[in-house]
Amino acid sequence: MVGMDHACVPVQSGGSFAGKALPMFEAVLTLCLALAGQECRPVLLPGYEALDEAGCRAALAADPPVPAESLAGLVAAGAPECRPAEAALAFEEVAPGVLVHLGRIAEADRENLGDIANLGLVIGTRSVAVIDTGSARWMGEAIWRAVRARTDLPVSHVILTHMHPDHVFGATVLAEAGARVVGHAALARALADRQENYLESLAGLIGRGALIGTAVAPVDVVVADRAAIDLGGRVLDLRAWPPAHTGTDLTVRDRDSGILFAGDLVFDGHAPALDGSLRGWQAALEEMVEGGEGRVVPGHGGPVLPWPAGGADTRRYLGVLAADTRAAIDRGDRLSDAVPAIAAAERDRWQLFDQHNARNATVAFTELEWE
Template sequence: MPRDALRRWLVAPLIALAAATTALAQPADAGPAMRAQAVGPHSHYVEGLTQLGSPKNQNFISNAGFVITPEGVVVIDALGSPRLAERLTQTIRELTDKPVTHVILTHYHADHIYGLQYFKQLGAQIIAHSASREYIQSDTARLRLEASRTELAPWIDGNTRIVPADVWIDGPTSLKVGGVVFDLVPVGPSHTPEDLAVFVPSENVLFAGDLFFNGRLPFVGQANSRQWIESLERLLAFNARVVVPGHGAASQDPRKDIATTRDYLKHLRQSMGAAVNDFVPFDEAYEKTDWSAFSPMPMFGPANRMNAYNTYLLLEQETLKKP
């Protein structure tokens, strides 16, 4: 056998073994990348994927923020699985060794709360609006968790549970941690009955939760879209330098970016409202509506028809309540 061929014959198994060893060294549950992005001197967020939740993405489809104070770290929203909360904590540890002392929830939707139990184990105090209690005790929450244990396994499993808050608030509340003030402002019922906006005056940063979806279509669900539109104006009144949405990239131009969510909600109400007033069946109304201003946006396919239908039903109810 020629010398070069002999060398290749001897070295090939070693190369294969090294490659196999490297593959085994990679964590099987690494999941999608998670990176802290600074939005203020001490404020950061991680941006979830513009996707539906799946085992592949560990339900990393929403944002979470955190603010590092001299006393500890305050987290805003807990992400969509215990594993993601653990990874968020590891991301925080890359910037500080201070403990996570508080978790503030903007609302109790599944993609923002299934990480709570991890933070609870760390000893963090959980704060949320008291209107969340109805959801926690509802069949909707129970059935959603049961479905998630199948659809999002192994990241959501039989050990995953819905964790209630330690502190329930009913109105505007100021929290001070390490001298840093957090203004918790109820802005619901909008996207949910319990929507909270979290403003950090010293950073001039606003964490808006799912009132604001940046660069993509929102999921309207059972939202009160009339109130939601009004609440978006309240977000702008903070005059924040940066607004961190529940989904999508942080906005450096809140007036422009928030207007997209507002205009979409207005379009839903105007188009579906006209159909309700004229007794046009939903399917016909949907097909006749011009969606071209919004159809290029991410998540239009999964979200728009459901959003339109829920808005149609909402406006039917509003019509029946008119004197």
């Protein structure tokens, strides 16, 4: 059996949510990889949580679950059953009703199981929004438990800040629970083009067992420019950006707290990763700075930084990347000769620099040589 307890805590209330009666049992369906013997995982079936086992069983009997399309291709080891609730993902309340999960600054591996990105919850008076969902279904399940530990309100929206796998692959279980998946207008196509490669890469990094039940959730609401989501008593402002960190970047600002969820447009500690347009990323950050002061949740690091000071390191790195790349192009350097030197002065300022900078330099060179 594959354990899923990294960066999780027992389901419990805390802070302003104390006193809530917590679900102690949940429904699961154990699924196994058909070609992997005993490699199995109990997959959460959302919506059947109860204070006791009898309540969970009664809920299953009243509304038997229909296996989701995302679970196709797996072998069920028995029927759905009720078990004691597993651990919830750890979230810190950074403002009333705004919570952040801090992912590790690391590459995905079999120890962290892909828990490497920051995730968010925003709780209104009518519903909850989840911002990013991690690398696999197990993370979406742990997010669901974290919500249920704090409120009975439905999760109405799952907002995906961009296409990278450490932000999107936990969404299916929340969609099964009734949430609408929200993303940049280019997100659905980008994921359709990349999901096979993303999942194959993740399988090698965290193991196929940890990915059981993981799939791309369909995007229900597309944002081409700006949009707003009313959770009841608080509104989230969404902004879709032209190509920057990726071609699918979306930011989320909570009007009530002023906190901006920047996705990977802002990095802290973790070396930035360029998968879109260097000039576009620089322009997006400049516009975000002009938007005024506040606080920001970066895609990695933090988890909460003052704004605009919290974006200064990312802006500096991109500036060095651009300046060094233009200098190499002006000298007539070949790409292979230029890459090792581009932004080398930044190496000691970032974790995972060597894992990302060479690709950044390659993308930057390819873009800027046509200026």
